[in-house]
Amino acid sequence: MLKIYAMQSSGNSYKVRLLLARLGLPFDLVDVDLLHGENRTPDFLMRNPEGRVPLLELPGGRYLPESNAILFYLADGTPLLPNDPLGRSETLRWMFFEQHSVDSSIGLARFWLKLVRGGRDLRTHDIDRWMEEGYAALGVMERHLARRPFVVDGTLSIADLALYAHTHVAEEGDFDLATFPAVRAWLDRVAAQPGHVGMDWRPEDAQAQADSASPRSPRLLTPG
Numbered sequence: 001m002l003k004i005y006a007m008q009s010s011g012n013s014y015k016v017r018l019l020l021a022r023l024g025l026p027f028d029l030v031d032v033d034l035l036h037g038e039n040r041t042p043d044f045l046m047r048n049p050e051g052r053v054p055l056l057e058l059p060g061g062r063y064l065p066e067s068n069a070i071l072f073y074l075a076d077g078t079p080l081l082p083n084d085p086l087g088r089s090e091t092l093r094w095m096f097f098e099q100h101s102v103d104s105s106i107g108l109a110r111f112w113l114k115l116v117r118g119g120r121d122l123r124t125h126d127i128d129r130w131m132e133e134g135y136a137a138l139g140v141m142e143r144h145l146a147r148r149p150f151v152v153d154g155t156l157s158i159a160d161l162a163l164y165a166h167t168h169v170a171e172e173g174d175f176d177l178a179t180f181p182a183v184r185a186w187l188d189r190v191a192a193q194p195g196h197v198g199m200d201w202r203p204e205d206a207q208a209q210a211d212s213a214s215p216r217s218p219r220l221l222t223p224g
Contacts, residue, residue: 002027003057005047007034009115011107012067013054014199015165019071019158021203022195023078029203035115068095071158080158090152094159097140098166105134107166109173131174138180141167146182149189156193164190169199 004020004027006013020027032038032053039051048055048065056064056073064070072095075081082088109130112119120127141163144151151159168187170177177184190196197205 001059003030004028005030005032005044005055005057006053007032008202009199010034010053011110011166011169011199012103015067015161016054016056016070016074017201017203018161018165018197019074019080021197021201022080022161022193023074024195025074027203068099068158068162071095071162075158080156080161082153082157087153091157091159094151095162097137098159098162101133101137101140102163102166105130105137106170106173106175109134109175110166110169111173113174114169114172127174134170134173134175138167138170138175138177138183141186142180142182145186150186156190160186160190 002020002025004013004016006016006029008031017029032044032055034053038044039048039053045051047057047063050065052065054065054067054070056070058064064073072081072092082091109127112123112126116122148154150156151163164187167183168191
């Protein structure tokens, strides 16, 4: 079975859980708390020398780091990754944009302003840059999404999941999405797709839901 090392509140970790939930793939989730240095232990650094999450552990003891690389690997052969070379290249283009322009601004702002205690004071000198770069990225997305329902080829892809992960919680990084109607409409469309789960979702939630939907056994229906 696949195993994911992740931090629950991390946007990059959420991308992977979101994809796995949509694909209906079972996996084990191992919590790694970056705020308490669990990603810097010798044991974890043996798995990923960069000390970053998410990290995918594959059968046979191989590891794949980097959230978008994991998305690309897991989505191969599914409708969430185009088969044609141009579609795949456009998907990669927007995943590069997500890491270079969205994660590096909106993602960092949310991490330091929402998740790190005292982070606003620690990174005061970075906030203006995050705001400028984050709003510029939102502007690019707004112009692109004003003409299409999803990022690539008009259908949901891993490019949407990658961008959604940080953008849907942008307000937690002090970004105001009020002036980006196309982005907000796109967020709603992504969230309305079958199999969507929120950032607080865990694989055991799916098992609990399946168990609750299963017929009760005759033994449990017997009084006494």
